[in-house]
Amino acid sequence: MLIQKILTRGVAEIIDHNHLEHRLRSGEKLRVKLGIDPTSPDLHLGHTVVLRKLRQFQDAGHQAVLIIGDFTGQIGDPSGRSETRKVLSEKEVKTNLRHYLAQASKVIDVRRAEVAYNGRWHGKRGVRGLLELAKSATVQQILKRDDFEKRLNENADVSVLEMLYPLLQGYDSVAVKADVELGGTDQKFNLLMGRRVQRYFGPAAAGEQDVITVPLIEGTDGVRKMSKSVGNYIGITEEPQEMFGKLMAVPDALLTKYFETLTDIDEPQGMHPKDKKLLLAETIVGMYHSPEKAKEACEEFIKTFSEGAAPEKPKNLLILKDMKDASLLWIVSIATSVSKSDARRLINQKAVELNGTLKTDPRETPPLKNGDVLKIGKHRFYKIEIKQ
Protein backbone atom coordinates (compact mmCIF):
# COMPACT_ATOMS: atom_id res chain seq x y z
CA MET A 1 0.00 0.00 0.00
CA LEU A 2 2.64 2.45 1.08
CA ILE A 3 4.94 1.18 -1.64
CA GLN A 4 2.24 1.82 -4.14
CA LYS A 5 1.82 5.33 -2.83
CA ILE A 6 5.53 5.99 -3.00
CA LEU A 7 5.62 4.87 -6.58
CA THR A 8 2.58 6.72 -7.82
CA ARG A 9 1.22 9.58 -5.80
CA GLY A 10 2.65 12.95 -6.72
CA VAL A 11 5.28 11.40 -8.93
CA ALA A 12 6.37 12.72 -12.28
CA GLU A 13 8.85 10.06 -13.29
CA ILE A 14 10.83 7.19 -11.83
CA ILE A 15 14.12 5.95 -13.18
CA ASP A 16 14.51 3.02 -12.99
CA HIS A 17 10.96 2.16 -12.03
CA ASN A 18 11.27 -1.60 -12.04
CA HIS A 19 14.53 -1.55 -10.20
CA LEU A 20 13.18 0.72 -7.51
CA GLU A 21 9.98 -1.23 -7.09
CA HIS A 22 11.99 -4.37 -6.70
CA ARG A 23 14.19 -2.85 -4.07
CA LEU A 24 11.27 -1.42 -2.16
CA ARG A 25 9.62 -4.80 -2.07
CA SER A 26 12.81 -6.51 -1.00
CA GLY A 27 12.57 -4.92 2.41
CA GLU A 28 15.99 -3.33 2.18
CA LYS A 29 16.49 -0.12 4.04
CA LEU A 30 17.25 2.41 1.36
CA ARG A 31 19.18 5.63 1.66
CA VAL A 32 17.10 8.36 0.15
CA LYS A 33 18.87 11.56 -0.75
CA LEU A 34 17.40 15.00 -1.06
CA GLY A 35 19.52 18.02 -1.74
CA ILE A 36 18.36 21.18 -0.05
CA ASP A 37 19.13 24.71 -0.93
CA PRO A 38 20.65 26.79 1.83
CA THR A 39 19.82 30.02 0.08
CA SER A 40 16.13 29.95 0.86
CA PRO A 41 15.28 29.39 4.48
CA ASP A 42 11.58 29.88 3.97
CA LEU A 43 9.63 26.92 2.77
CA HIS A 44 6.52 27.17 0.68
CA LEU A 45 4.08 24.57 -0.50
CA GLY A 46 6.14 23.97 -3.61
CA HIS A 47 8.97 22.67 -1.46
CA THR A 48 6.68 20.34 0.40
CA VAL A 49 5.90 18.21 -2.61
CA VAL A 50 9.28 16.55 -2.56
CA LEU A 51 9.48 16.60 1.21
CA ARG A 52 6.21 14.74 1.40
CA LYS A 53 7.65 12.13 -0.89
CA LEU A 54 10.63 11.82 1.40
CA ARG A 55 8.29 11.46 4.33
CA GLN A 56 6.64 8.51 2.66
CA PHE A 57 10.00 6.81 2.44
CA GLN A 58 10.59 7.50 6.11
CA ASP A 59 7.24 6.03 6.96
CA ALA A 60 8.22 2.92 5.09
CA GLY A 61 11.34 2.63 7.21
CA HIS A 62 13.95 4.07 4.89
CA GLN A 63 16.74 6.46 5.74
CA ALA A 64 16.36 10.07 4.70
CA VAL A 65 19.59 11.85 3.85
CA LEU A 66 19.48 15.60 3.52
CA ILE A 67 22.36 17.18 1.70
CA ILE A 68 23.10 20.78 2.41
CA GLY A 69 24.93 22.42 -0.41
CA ASP A 70 26.97 24.61 1.87
CA PHE A 71 30.06 24.21 -0.25
CA THR A 72 28.38 24.95 -3.50
CA GLY A 73 26.21 27.56 -1.84
CA GLN A 74 29.22 29.43 -0.62
CA ILE A 75 30.74 29.52 -4.05
CA GLY A 76 27.53 31.00 -5.35
CA ASP A 77 25.21 29.03 -7.53
CA PRO A 78 24.54 30.82 -10.77
CA SER A 79 22.31 28.08 -12.11
CA GLY A 80 18.80 28.73 -13.17
CA ARG A 81 18.23 32.27 -14.21
CA SER A 82 20.73 34.80 -15.28
CA GLU A 83 20.84 36.77 -12.06
CA THR A 84 23.87 35.92 -10.07
CA ARG A 85 22.94 34.58 -6.73
CA LYS A 86 24.33 36.03 -3.63
CA VAL A 87 27.08 34.15 -1.97
CA LEU A 88 26.41 32.88 1.49
CA SER A 89 28.75 32.86 4.41
CA GLU A 90 29.15 29.81 6.56
CA LYS A 91 27.17 31.50 9.25
CA GLU A 92 24.30 32.35 6.98
CA VAL A 93 24.14 28.80 5.71
CA LYS A 94 23.92 27.55 9.27
CA THR A 95 21.21 30.00 10.19
CA ASN A 96 19.23 29.22 7.09
CA LEU A 97 19.56 25.54 7.74
CA ARG A 98 18.21 25.90 11.22
CA HIS A 99 15.15 27.65 9.88
CA TYR A 100 14.84 25.17 7.09
CA LEU A 101 14.89 22.17 9.37
CA ALA A 102 12.48 23.75 11.78
CA GLN A 103 10.02 24.23 8.95
CA ALA A 104 10.74 20.96 7.26
CA SER A 105 9.90 19.21 10.48
CA LYS A 106 6.29 19.96 9.73
CA VAL A 107 6.58 17.48 6.91
CA ILE A 108 9.39 15.06 7.58
CA ASP A 109 10.82 13.56 10.72
CA VAL A 110 13.95 15.61 10.96
CA ARG A 111 15.30 13.74 13.97
CA ARG A 112 15.42 10.51 12.04
CA ALA A 113 17.02 12.15 9.03
CA GLU A 114 20.71 12.23 8.36
CA VAL A 115 21.96 15.71 7.59
CA ALA A 116 25.20 16.17 5.70
CA TYR A 117 27.04 19.23 4.50
CA ASN A 118 28.61 18.62 1.17
CA GLY A 119 31.51 20.82 2.18
CA ARG A 120 32.60 17.90 4.31
CA TRP A 121 33.76 15.99 1.29
CA HIS A 122 34.14 18.59 -1.43
CA GLY A 123 36.31 20.71 0.84
CA LYS A 124 38.78 17.88 1.28
CA ARG A 125 38.95 16.72 -2.27
CA GLY A 126 40.58 19.88 -3.54
CA VAL A 127 41.57 20.67 -7.06
CA ARG A 128 42.82 17.17 -7.71
CA GLY A 129 39.48 15.77 -6.70
CA LEU A 130 37.69 18.29 -8.83
CA LEU A 131 39.73 17.36 -11.87
CA GLU A 132 39.07 13.72 -11.22
CA LEU A 133 35.39 14.50 -10.99
CA ALA A 134 35.59 16.49 -14.21
CA LYS A 135 36.52 13.30 -15.99
CA SER A 136 33.26 11.65 -15.13
CA ALA A 137 31.29 13.31 -17.89
CA THR A 138 31.89 14.95 -21.22
CA VAL A 139 31.10 18.48 -22.19
CA GLN A 140 28.59 17.16 -24.68
CA GLN A 141 26.76 15.32 -21.95
CA ILE A 142 26.66 18.34 -19.73
CA LEU A 143 25.51 20.62 -22.49
CA LYS A 144 22.58 18.35 -23.15
CA ARG A 145 20.90 19.93 -20.21
CA ASP A 146 17.92 21.79 -21.54
CA ASP A 147 18.71 24.95 -19.79
CA PHE A 148 22.23 25.07 -21.14
CA GLU A 149 21.23 24.15 -24.62
CA LYS A 150 18.62 26.83 -24.64
CA ARG A 151 20.88 29.48 -23.32
CA LEU A 152 23.57 28.60 -25.78
CA ASN A 153 21.10 28.98 -28.58
CA GLU A 154 19.99 32.29 -27.22
CA ASN A 155 23.54 33.43 -26.78
CA ALA A 156 23.02 33.77 -23.08
CA ASP A 157 25.99 32.86 -21.00
CA VAL A 158 26.70 29.55 -19.35
CA SER A 159 29.52 29.66 -16.89
CA VAL A 160 32.00 26.88 -16.42
CA LEU A 161 30.98 26.79 -12.80
CA GLU A 162 27.46 25.98 -13.80
CA MET A 163 28.63 23.10 -15.90
CA LEU A 164 30.45 21.75 -12.90
CA TYR A 165 27.44 21.90 -10.69
CA PRO A 166 25.69 18.77 -11.85
CA LEU A 167 28.89 16.86 -11.26
CA LEU A 168 29.45 18.26 -7.80
CA GLN A 169 25.90 17.46 -6.93
CA GLY A 170 26.29 14.05 -8.46
CA TYR A 171 29.31 13.36 -6.34
CA ASP A 172 27.20 13.92 -3.27
CA SER A 173 25.39 10.75 -4.20
CA VAL A 174 28.68 8.90 -4.21
CA ALA A 175 29.65 10.36 -0.87
CA VAL A 176 26.45 9.42 0.91
CA LYS A 177 25.93 6.18 -0.97
CA ALA A 178 22.48 7.14 -2.10
CA ASP A 179 20.10 4.45 -3.27
CA VAL A 180 17.42 6.86 -4.31
CA GLU A 181 17.45 10.56 -4.99
CA LEU A 182 14.45 12.82 -5.03
CA GLY A 183 13.97 16.11 -6.77
CA GLY A 184 11.68 18.27 -8.83
CA THR A 185 11.32 17.61 -12.51
CA ASP A 186 13.65 20.53 -13.10
CA GLN A 187 16.33 18.53 -11.38
CA LYS A 188 16.07 15.51 -13.63
CA PHE A 189 19.28 16.20 -15.43
CA ASN A 190 21.24 16.66 -12.24
CA LEU A 191 19.71 13.58 -10.69
CA LEU A 192 20.66 11.50 -13.67
CA MET A 193 24.13 12.96 -13.54
CA GLY A 194 24.34 11.53 -10.06
CA ARG A 195 23.91 8.09 -11.61
CA ARG A 196 26.67 8.77 -14.07
CA VAL A 197 29.05 10.00 -11.41
CA GLN A 198 28.26 7.02 -9.22
CA ARG A 199 29.01 4.74 -12.13
CA TYR A 200 32.30 6.50 -12.75
CA PHE A 201 33.41 6.14 -9.17
CA GLY A 202 32.39 2.53 -9.36
CA PRO A 203 33.16 0.44 -6.31
CA ALA A 204 33.21 3.41 -4.00
CA ALA A 205 29.55 3.94 -4.69
CA ALA A 206 26.78 1.61 -3.70
CA GLY A 207 25.56 1.28 -7.25
CA GLU A 208 23.49 3.68 -9.25
CA GLN A 209 20.74 5.47 -7.47
CA ASP A 210 17.17 5.36 -8.62
CA VAL A 211 15.61 8.70 -9.27
CA ILE A 212 12.17 10.00 -8.50
CA THR A 213 11.12 13.32 -9.86
CA VAL A 214 8.08 15.09 -8.52
CA PRO A 215 6.01 17.70 -10.30
CA LEU A 216 6.67 21.35 -9.77
CA ILE A 217 3.50 23.09 -8.80
CA GLU A 218 2.34 26.39 -10.15
CA GLY A 219 1.85 29.20 -7.70
CA THR A 220 -1.17 31.29 -6.90
CA ASP A 221 -1.10 32.90 -10.32
CA GLY A 222 -1.65 29.47 -11.82
CA VAL A 223 0.99 30.00 -14.44
CA ARG A 224 4.48 30.16 -13.12
CA LYS A 225 6.16 27.74 -10.80
CA MET A 226 5.65 28.57 -7.20
CA SER A 227 8.60 30.63 -6.13
CA LYS A 228 9.47 33.26 -3.67
CA SER A 229 11.02 35.59 -6.17
CA VAL A 230 7.92 35.58 -8.34
CA GLY A 231 5.79 36.18 -5.30
CA ASN A 232 3.18 33.56 -6.10
CA TYR A 233 3.99 31.31 -3.20
CA ILE A 234 2.17 30.10 -0.15
CA GLY A 235 4.57 29.83 2.75
CA ILE A 236 4.06 27.05 5.22
CA THR A 237 4.59 29.37 8.13
CA GLU A 238 2.02 31.85 6.99
CA GLU A 239 -0.89 32.63 9.25
CA PRO A 240 -3.87 30.32 8.85
CA GLN A 241 -5.99 33.15 7.56
CA GLU A 242 -3.52 34.20 4.95
CA MET A 243 -2.78 30.69 3.86
CA PHE A 244 -6.44 29.94 3.51
CA GLY A 245 -7.02 33.05 1.47
CA LYS A 246 -4.17 32.35 -0.86
CA LEU A 247 -5.34 28.82 -1.42
CA MET A 248 -8.78 30.07 -2.32
CA ALA A 249 -7.27 32.44 -4.86
CA VAL A 250 -5.57 29.64 -6.73
CA PRO A 251 -7.08 29.01 -10.16
CA ASP A 252 -9.39 26.01 -10.39
CA ALA A 253 -7.22 24.32 -12.96
CA LEU A 254 -4.70 23.56 -10.26
CA LEU A 255 -7.06 21.74 -7.94
CA THR A 256 -6.27 18.24 -9.11
CA LYS A 257 -2.57 18.77 -8.87
CA TYR A 258 -2.77 20.41 -5.48
CA PHE A 259 -4.86 17.63 -4.04
CA GLU A 260 -2.49 15.02 -5.35
CA THR A 261 0.79 16.61 -4.42
CA LEU A 262 -0.05 18.56 -1.30
CA THR A 263 -2.51 16.39 0.55
CA ASP A 264 -3.26 12.77 1.28
CA ILE A 265 -6.88 12.97 0.31
CA ASP A 266 -8.23 12.39 -3.15
CA GLU A 267 -9.92 15.11 -5.09
CA PRO A 268 -13.66 14.70 -4.55
CA GLN A 269 -15.66 14.17 -7.69
CA GLY A 270 -18.76 16.05 -8.68
CA MET A 271 -18.30 18.81 -6.16
CA HIS A 272 -18.54 22.49 -6.97
CA PRO A 273 -15.03 23.83 -7.59
CA LYS A 274 -15.42 26.39 -4.88
CA ASP A 275 -16.32 23.74 -2.33
CA LYS A 276 -13.45 21.59 -3.46
CA LYS A 277 -11.19 24.52 -2.88
CA LEU A 278 -12.62 25.15 0.55
CA LEU A 279 -11.90 21.55 1.39
CA LEU A 280 -8.40 21.82 -0.02
CA ALA A 281 -7.68 25.00 1.88
CA GLU A 282 -9.00 23.63 5.13
CA THR A 283 -7.03 20.44 4.71
CA ILE A 284 -3.76 22.16 4.00
CA VAL A 285 -4.13 24.79 6.68
CA GLY A 286 -4.95 21.92 9.01
CA MET A 287 -1.69 20.22 8.13
CA TYR A 288 0.51 23.20 8.90
CA HIS A 289 -1.42 24.63 11.78
CA SER A 290 -4.19 22.57 13.31
CA PRO A 291 -7.60 21.31 12.29
CA GLU A 292 -9.15 23.76 14.72
CA LYS A 293 -7.32 26.72 13.27
CA ALA A 294 -8.20 25.54 9.83
CA LYS A 295 -11.84 25.40 10.67
CA GLU A 296 -11.64 28.82 12.17
CA ALA A 297 -9.91 30.17 9.09
CA CYS A 298 -12.55 28.63 6.91
CA GLU A 299 -15.40 30.19 8.87
CA GLU A 300 -13.61 33.47 8.90
CA PHE A 301 -13.11 33.30 5.20
CA ILE A 302 -16.74 32.62 4.46
CA LYS A 303 -17.76 35.40 6.76
CA THR A 304 -15.46 38.01 5.32
CA PHE A 305 -15.55 37.20 1.69
CA SER A 306 -18.73 35.39 0.99
CA GLU A 307 -20.73 37.52 3.36
CA GLY A 308 -18.62 40.65 3.24
CA ALA A 309 -18.34 41.20 6.96
CA ALA A 310 -15.25 42.41 8.75
CA PRO A 311 -12.94 39.70 9.99
CA GLU A 312 -12.46 38.82 13.64
CA LYS A 313 -8.73 38.98 13.58
CA PRO A 314 -7.40 41.36 11.00
CA LYS A 315 -3.81 42.44 10.90
CA ASN A 316 -3.20 44.98 13.57
CA LEU A 317 -2.09 48.42 12.76
CA LEU A 318 -0.35 50.21 15.54
CA ILE A 319 -0.68 53.90 15.82
CA LEU A 320 1.14 56.04 18.32
CA LYS A 321 -0.89 58.34 20.43
CA ASP A 322 0.51 61.57 19.07
CA MET A 323 -0.18 60.36 15.57
CA LYS A 324 -3.89 60.27 16.11
CA ASP A 325 -4.40 63.24 13.84
CA ALA A 326 -2.71 61.58 10.92
CA SER A 327 -4.30 61.96 7.53
CA LEU A 328 -6.02 59.12 5.78
CA LEU A 329 -3.28 59.23 3.20
CA TRP A 330 -0.64 58.69 5.81
CA ILE A 331 -2.55 55.90 7.46
CA VAL A 332 -3.07 54.01 4.24
CA SER A 333 0.52 54.49 3.26
CA ILE A 334 1.79 53.14 6.55
CA ALA A 335 -0.67 50.28 6.69
CA THR A 336 0.17 48.96 3.26
CA SER A 337 3.80 50.10 3.38
CA VAL A 338 3.40 51.63 0.01
CA SER A 339 4.41 55.06 -1.27
CA LYS A 340 2.15 57.98 -0.63
CA SER A 341 1.49 58.26 -4.31
CA ASP A 342 0.28 54.70 -4.33
CA ALA A 343 -1.78 55.28 -1.24
CA ARG A 344 -3.33 58.28 -2.90
CA ARG A 345 -4.25 56.16 -5.88
CA LEU A 346 -5.85 53.56 -3.70
CA ILE A 347 -7.98 56.18 -2.06
CA ASN A 348 -8.90 57.73 -5.38
CA GLN A 349 -9.85 54.34 -6.69
CA LYS A 350 -12.35 53.88 -3.91
CA ALA A 351 -10.42 51.05 -2.36
CA VAL A 352 -10.37 52.37 1.17
CA GLU A 353 -13.07 51.87 3.73
CA LEU A 354 -13.14 52.73 7.40
CA ASN A 355 -15.64 50.80 9.46
CA GLY A 356 -17.52 50.00 6.32
CA THR A 357 -17.67 53.57 5.06
CA LEU A 358 -15.98 54.49 1.82
CA LYS A 359 -13.27 57.09 2.29
CA THR A 360 -12.29 59.28 -0.62
CA ASP A 361 -10.51 62.29 0.81
CA PRO A 362 -6.81 61.68 1.35
CA ARG A 363 -6.48 64.77 3.48
CA GLU A 364 -9.16 63.85 5.90
CA THR A 365 -7.97 63.05 9.40
CA PRO A 366 -10.49 60.53 10.59
CA PRO A 367 -11.02 60.32 14.34
CA LEU A 368 -9.66 56.90 15.09
CA LYS A 369 -10.30 54.75 18.07
CA ASN A 370 -9.31 51.30 19.14
CA GLY A 371 -11.02 48.60 17.19
CA ASP A 372 -11.77 50.62 14.09
CA VAL A 373 -11.39 48.51 10.98
CA LEU A 374 -9.63 49.82 7.94
CA LYS A 375 -10.22 47.95 4.73
CA ILE A 376 -7.95 48.43 1.76
CA GLY A 377 -8.81 46.67 -1.44
CA LYS A 378 -10.81 43.51 -1.30
CA HIS A 379 -8.89 41.52 1.17
CA ARG A 380 -6.71 43.66 3.34
CA PHE A 381 -8.13 44.48 6.72
CA TYR A 382 -6.38 46.40 9.46
CA LYS A 383 -7.51 46.89 12.97
CA ILE A 384 -6.67 50.21 14.48
CA GLU A 385 -4.92 50.13 17.78
CA ILE A 386 -3.99 53.30 19.54
CA LYS A 387 -0.85 52.89 21.54
CA GLN A 388 0.19 55.17 24.33
Place this chain on the structure above:
RNA sequence: GCGCAGGUGGCAGAGUGGACAAUUGCACGAGGCUGUAAACCUCGCGGCCUUCGGCCUACGGGGGUUCGAAUCCCUCCCUGCGCACCA
Protein backbone atom coordinates in the same frame (compact mmCIF):
# COMPACT_ATOMS: atom_id res chain seq x y z
C1' G B 1 43.67 42.48 -27.86
C1' C B 2 41.11 44.27 -32.42
C1' G B 3 36.38 45.00 -35.06
C1' C B 4 31.01 45.18 -34.86
C1' A B 5 26.33 45.50 -32.20
C1' G B 6 24.16 46.68 -27.69
C1' G B 7 23.13 48.45 -22.27
C1' U B 8 15.82 52.28 -21.38
C1' G B 9 10.92 51.46 -15.93
C1' G B 10 9.74 44.23 -12.43
C1' C B 11 10.44 41.78 -17.47
C1' A B 12 10.04 42.17 -22.81
C1' G B 13 10.67 45.99 -26.05
C1' A B 14 9.77 51.30 -28.66
C1' G B 15 11.95 56.01 -28.80
C1' U B 16 17.48 58.32 -31.54
C1' G B 17 18.23 66.64 -29.85
C1' G B 18 12.60 69.81 -27.74
C1' A B 19 5.52 67.85 -27.72
C1' C B 20 9.26 62.02 -22.75
C1' A B 21 8.12 60.37 -16.41
C1' A B 22 9.15 58.04 -21.69
C1' U B 23 4.48 54.09 -27.23
C1' U B 24 3.14 49.00 -26.54
C1' G B 25 2.81 43.95 -24.41
C1' C B 26 3.34 40.98 -19.96
C1' A B 27 3.37 41.20 -14.75
C1' C B 28 1.26 44.01 -10.83
C1' G B 29 -2.69 47.26 -8.12
C1' A B 30 -7.94 49.13 -7.80
C1' G B 31 -13.04 48.97 -9.43
C1' G B 32 -16.98 46.06 -12.06
C1' C B 33 -18.85 40.95 -12.92
C1' U B 34 -18.06 36.42 -9.77
C1' G B 35 -16.97 31.52 -6.30
C1' U B 36 -11.19 36.55 -3.20
C1' A B 37 -11.51 30.88 -9.66
C1' A B 38 -11.04 31.68 -14.88
C1' A B 39 -12.48 34.82 -18.84
C1' C B 40 -14.02 39.67 -19.75
C1' C B 41 -14.67 45.32 -19.18
C1' U B 42 -12.74 50.12 -17.01
C1' C B 43 -8.94 52.76 -14.60
C1' G B 44 -4.08 52.99 -12.50
C1' C B 45 1.09 51.64 -12.35
C1' G B 46 8.88 56.69 -10.48
C1' G B 47 8.57 59.96 -6.08
C1' C B 48 6.52 64.24 -3.51
C1' C B 49 2.73 68.05 -3.20
C1' U B 50 -1.85 72.91 -1.58
C1' U B 51 -3.52 67.74 -8.08
C1' C B 52 -8.21 70.17 -14.37
C1' G B 53 -1.93 71.78 -11.95
C1' G B 54 3.23 71.95 -9.92
C1' C B 55 8.04 70.25 -8.36
C1' C B 56 12.04 66.55 -7.93
C1' U B 57 14.84 62.27 -9.47
C1' A B 58 15.41 58.96 -13.64
C1' C B 59 16.92 55.92 -19.74
C1' G B 60 24.71 51.38 -17.41
C1' G B 61 28.69 55.04 -14.36
C1' G B 62 31.31 59.73 -14.87
C1' G B 63 32.33 64.10 -17.71
C1' G B 64 31.19 67.42 -21.91
C1' U B 65 28.42 70.06 -26.17
C1' U B 66 23.57 72.72 -26.23
C1' C B 67 18.77 77.58 -24.43
C1' G B 68 17.41 72.22 -24.13
C1' A B 69 20.00 65.25 -24.20
C1' A B 70 17.28 58.72 -23.18
C1' U B 71 18.71 60.85 -27.91
C1' C B 72 25.23 64.19 -29.99
C1' C B 73 30.70 63.85 -28.20
C1' C B 74 34.59 61.81 -24.72
C1' U B 75 35.74 58.21 -21.14
C1' C B 76 34.99 54.05 -17.97
C1' C B 77 32.22 49.56 -16.81
C1' C B 78 29.22 45.45 -18.57
C1' U B 79 27.03 41.92 -22.42
C1' G B 80 26.67 39.49 -27.16
C1' C B 81 28.78 38.44 -31.97
C1' G B 82 33.02 38.12 -35.24
C1' C B 83 38.38 37.90 -35.74
C1' A B 84 42.88 36.07 -33.51
C1' C B 85 44.33 29.61 -31.73
C1' C B 86 42.48 24.88 -34.04
C1' A B 87 42.93 25.84 -40.23
